[in-house]
Amino acid sequence: xxxxxxxxxxxxxxxIILSDRDIPGEPPFRxxxxxxxxxxxxxxxxxxxxxxxxxxxYFLALLTIPLIGTYQNGSTNQPPPIFTNxxxxxxxxxxxxxxxxxxxxxxxxGSGTQSFSPTLNGLAAPILNGTGAGELQYGTVSVTYxxxxxxxxxxxxxxxxSTINVTEIGLFGKIAWVNYSSTYTFLLSYDTFxxxxxxxxxxxxxxxxxxxxSG
Amino acid sequence: MYVSTLSEDVYxxxxxxxxxxxxLTVIVRDANGNIVKVHKQxxxxxxxxxxxxxxxxxxxxxxxxxxxxxxxxxxxxxxxxTTGSTGNQIFYPNTHAIYPTYLLMIQVGxxxxxxxxxxxxxxxxxxxxxxxxxxxxxTPSVSSSPIVSGSSVYFYxxxxxxxxxxxxxxxxxxxxxxxxxxxxxxxxxxxxGLNVLTWYDTxxxxxxxxxxxxxxxxxxxxxxx
Numbered sequence: 001x002x003x004x005x006x007x008x009x010x011x012x013x014x015x016i017i018l019s020d021r022d023i024p025g026e027p028p029f030r031x032x033x034x035x036x037x038x039x040x041x042x043x044x045x046x047x048x049x050x051x052x053x054x055x056x057x058y059f060l061a062l063l064t065i066p067l068i069g070t071y072q073n074g075s076t077n078q079p080p081p082i083f084t085n086x087x088x089x090x091x092x093x094x095x096x097x098x099x100x101x102x103x104x105x106x107x108x109x110g111s112g113t114q115s116f117s118p119t120l121n122g123l124a125a126p127i128l129n130g131t132g133a134g135e136l137q138y139g140t141v142s143v144t145y146x147x148x149x150x151x152x153x154x155x156x157x158x159x160x161x162s163t164i165n166v167t168e169i170g171l172f173g174k175i176a177w178v179n180y181s182s183t184y185t186f187l188l189s190y191d192t193f194x195x196x197x198x199x200x201x202x203x204x205x206x207x208x209x210x211x212x213x214s215g
Numbered sequence: 216m217y218v219s220t221l222s223e224d225v226y227x228x229x230x231x232x233x234x235x236x237x238x239l240t241v242i243v244r245d246a247n248g249n250i251v252k253v254h255k256q257x258x259x260x261x262x263x264x265x266x267x268x269x270x271x272x273x274x275x276x277x278x279x280x281x282x283x284x285x286x287x288x289x290x291x292x293x294x295x296x297t298t299g300s301t302g303n304q305i306f307y308p309n310t311h312a313i314y315p316t317y318l319l320m321i322q323v324g325x326x327x328x329x330x331x332x333x334x335x336x337x338x339x340x341x342x343x344x345x346x347x348x349x350x351x352x353x354t355p356s357v358s359s360s361p362i363v364s365g366s367s368v369y370f371y372x373x374x375x376x377x378x379x380x381x382x383x384x385x386x387x388x389x390x391x392x393x394x395x396x397x398x399x400x401x402x403x404x405x406x407x408g409l410n411v412l413t414w415y416d417t418x419x420x421x422x423x424x425x426x427x428x429x430x431x432x433x434x435x436x437x438x439x440x
Contacts, residue, residue, distance in 0.1 A: 012242070012250065018362075018371055018435050020238050020255070028259045029235040055234045055438040057361050057368040063436060066261075066268035066413050068357050068372065069393050070307050071315035074408075077308045080318075081359040082370050092308045098405075099309035100398060102296035105271040118361075118368045118439060143274040147332055148261055150270065173271070177307060178297070189234075213261045 030212040031055075033169060033191055040202040048197060052209065057118040058186035061086040062103065062173055070101060089175065089184055097179040104176060105188075106141050107154040107207055110168040113192050121187045123170050131159040136199070153208040158199045165196035171209050236437045239389075239416060246427030256419045258434060260331035262390075265413040268305070272297035284397065285335040287410040292397050301400045314396035314405050318355050321374040321432050322412075324388040331415040337388050345379040350424070352376055369437035376432075378424045386422045389432060390415040 020027075031052035039045050064083050072078050078091045093099045111134070112124030129138045139155040152171060158164050171189040189209065199205045237258035245251050261269075267282035275281070281293035281303065296304035306314040325348075326338025343352040353375040361368045372391065378384050391414040396407040414434070424430045 012253065017240050017242065017253075017433060018369065020236055020435070020437070023238055023255045023257055025257060027236045027238070027257050029237070031234055051234075053234050053439070054366075057363075057438065059235075060361060060368055060370060060436065060438050063269070064370070065305075066265045066393075067391060067434075067436065068318040069316035069395070070305060071313070071317040073317050074315050074394060075313070077313045077315075079308055080357055082357055082361065085360045092310060095309045095311050098311050098314060098398070099307050100296060100302065100304040101307040102272040102275075102304060104297075105273050116366060116439075118363065118366055140277075141273055143271055143277065145266065145270065145274065147263075148266060150266075176272070176297075178302060178304065180307075180309070213266075 028213070031189070032210045034208040034210070035166070035193070035197045035205060037197060037199055037203055037205045039200065045200075045203070046197065048193065050191070050193075052189055052191055052211075054116045054190045056120055056187050056189065057086050058121070058173065059188040061186075062188065065101070087175070087184060087186065093177065093180045095179050099180045100178040102176060102178070104174045105143055105152050106172045106174065107152060107209065108170050108172060109136070109156065109166045109207060110170070111165060113167055116190055120190050123168050123190070125168075127164065127166065133160055133162070134164065135160050136164060148213040150211050151208055152211075153206060155204055155206045156199070157204040158201055160201060162201050164199045166193060166199065166205070167196045168192045169207060169209075234439055238435050240433040240435065241418070241422050242431045242433075243422060243424055244429045244431075245425055251425070251428070252422065254418070254420070254422055258414070258416050260334075260415045262334050262412050262415055263332055264335070264411050267294050268413065284395065284409070284411055287336040287392065287412055289335055290409075292399060292406060292409065293401070294397065303397060303399050303401070305395060305397055314398070314407060316393055316395045318357065318372065319392045319394040319410060320352055320355055321372065321434065322390050322392050323350065323376060323386045323432070325385060327388050327417045328415075331417075334390070334415045335412055337390055337412070337415070339388075341384065341386070347380055347382065348384065349380050350376040350378055350384055366439040367437060368439065369435055371436070372434040374432055375429055376424070377429045378426055380426060382426055384424045386418065386424065386430065388415070388417045391434065
């Protein structure tokens with residue numbers, strides 16, 4: 001969009017400058033959640049795919065690392081305030097060695113629902129890892145990518161003795177460091193399933209979260 | 216294989232909006248400070264450097280592979296965080312030393328390239344200065360706190376460029392450049408001050424900055440807009 005001959009800069013407050021209103025075309029970003037349920041013989045008995053809607057502000061904080069780095073500038077030993085103001089992570093870590101940053105992704109499913117908030121940091125009713133009543137056995141999170149798409153997936157097995165209904169899912173990120181032992185875990189996205197993903201006893205389900213940036 | 220229940224893709228109309236958006240706002244002022252043009256467009260293009268820096272440690276651990284960080288001068292460095300003493304990674308502020316990775320600039324140029332994912336530099340960067348064909352680069356700025364509006368949260372990066380070149384300067388491309396410090400375990404070295412392009416866009420129409428005028432560029436990144 002090009003708007004010529006705007007008379008005075010005071011006519012354009014910052015919130016209008018930063019509005020995406022009237023930008024033509026479709027924004028390129030896409031994110032999806034897929035669920036596949038397999039019976040004990042390996043047959044698919046339920047398939048569900050839906051757009052992801054609810055990224056939290058912690059996802060935004062994670063994006064600041066490749067966009068603005070981990071320091072304010074070349075001489076200030078502090079991270080950008082936008083990062084610490086969102087995450088609450090200390091501005092300087094005490095260590096006798098240099099501290100390197102990374103993050104680990106995980107997926108958790110739950111049996112509750114809740115209203116979304118960008119500061120949400122957990123599921124309403126997380127399903128625990130295990131074989132007890134109401135529990136699912138969580139596999140290892142797999143992360144793959146193709147160019148500008150990242151796939152996060154996990155397989156859960158139901159050995160609880162009865163059917164388990166999954167109604168919510170969250171992608172989590174644990175920020176960690178080399179040479180510093182504390183970690184901080186944040187909910188990066190939260191979505192609900194309606195109808196529920198139903199996993200019979202003895203069955204397993206694969207949940208995949210796909211995040212695509214346009215190339 | 217049989218399928219006893221196979222629902223169609225579910226795309227309720229109220230969930231069609233992407234949950235993440237990135238867009239550009241470009242404001243051009245004349246020599247008197249009056250705004251003469253406002254340009255907005257979607258921002259499209261993370262580079263391979265962005266994806267390497269964003270990838271979670273799970274991928275590096277599971278694959279035992281590295282990703283390449285390519286500098287604006289086309290030198291490559293391996294990135295593979297989380298593998299302990301053999302890892303190559305960027306730093307976070309600490310009490311031991313400063314090895315900073317920080318926002319160096321929004322860089323502008325007068326070229327274009329068709330495969331932004333593989334871009335490691337602008338096609339034709341406009342140099343910083345007041346000579347012919349140059350723009351004076353201001354200091355980049357980042358909103359210090361997230362800006363919240365309902366469920367929507369965003370932050371922005373902005374930078375102003377002044378044109379004292381004596382003629383009109385036309386911008387057709389731009390990108391975000393970090394100054395990156397990386398630990399390379401294989402040769403036990405910290406590399407500091409590597410210029411790395413992490414985001415790249417071509418403008419949907421050229422932006423002309425008159426002599427004596429300026430242009431301010433805003434990159435906005437939003438969730439749940």
